[in-house]
Amino acid sequence: MLKQYFENLYTGSQPEFFKRASLAMDQEEKLFVVTANPETMMIGVQDQDLDAVLCKPSTVIVPDGIGVVKGAQSLGIETQGRVTGVELAAHLIRHAGETNRSIYLYGAKEEVLQALVSRIQREHPGAVIAGCRNGYGQDDDEVFEEILRLKPDVILVALGIPRQELLIDRWLPRFSKGIFVGVGGSFDVLSGSKKRAPQFFVRCNLEWLYRIMKEPKRFGRFYRSNLRFFREVKQLKRLGR
Template sequence: MLRTKDVLGLPFVDATMDELMVELHFRLREGRKTFIVTANPEIVMHSRQDGEYARILHQADWLIPDGAGVVMASRLLGQPLSGRLAGFDVMERLLQLSDQHGYSIYCLGAEAEVIAKAVNRMREVYPNVRIVGYHHGFFDWNDRTLIEEIRAKEPDILFVGLGFPRQEQWIFRHLVQFRKGMFIGVGGSFDVWAGKVERAPEVWQRWNVEWLYRLLQQPSRWRRMLALPRFIALVVKERLVPRRR
């Protein structure tokens, strides 16, 4: 069982990547239904404005510190996490597990052309991976056709790339309808796999400015970046308040 630590009111996984994968592999072998959220500062801030979304995050089995900002905040607030667990890296490690142990995968999200390219690329990199189906992210949530298709294929892992908060909302809404499966929101990871967006070079990742690299590639994301200064202000406030007591 993975340990967690409270960071700004949310229970984040406190583990290394290897420790996380041991737990996830165990759950996959056991066929346990699992809901994973890869959370960055934007998700944290959205949860503080949307009570229903906050409730969804608390219902998840594991809340993973995807953003470096979450890890920095944990240290400043005296609840240091072991480190960042980048959502893309978790996805890649799950693909490796699937390639080695035969777990089946379904991919949901992105544009039709993008998801097709992403799946083809995954199959090239991991030739033994079993991707049993995929579907673009533009569909009617009330249409039962997609749900029935996924139910029939019973994937061990379902990657959901609808962007937050939609991917977590979709998983939470439909989780009860599936017998098993590991459900994880992967944001824009399909865009990276398809070659539509480049992932930041390792040096940018090491300096914890992957978000800036993404912003330079997609300037339209600037509105989302406004959550970062508010996140920093919240962390500073939370750090100072105990000192006043």
């Protein structure tokens, strides 16, 4: 479980991972990225299906949350910092625009989705919007049937954990190419519907604090998942991983 997640964890820098993702897009490879925070890993520990996804060697887990970085470092795993889902998605959109690649967007509210489509078309006119569906009232398999038919280069799925990861994993074997990323609530930020934390919070790895300040109801869930995560990490360390 948790031990395997850390073994699958990407430990390089964010710029290096962006280069890797760009190359995979250019060479029409297949890549499945899970952007993980402590809550992601704790859901995996409790959810057998997500656990199976996170334990697959082909699943690339990147440390979205600073808690994952700190947990890895406490186990003696050298990491070069976070690879955030929102910045990864922004990079993929930008690279698609520069290379005339196609993007499929699935998730979020309709108004958020349309705002994101408009922003991509305005700021990255070279990117082709192969298709888009909001995350409400959709048949997931029907949507992925459409994605399979359209064969886009980038597939961003914003349905929340673990739904987005389980859906991607279930359909992944049918695809021959595509960069698949579960991006959670990133469409809100990418569309401009919600502001990301100010750069001070980002630089100091305090985005979690900013989100709690803006949405206090997040605190309980954040506290419980992080407390359990670091207990599990401490136990792993005691057992010598």
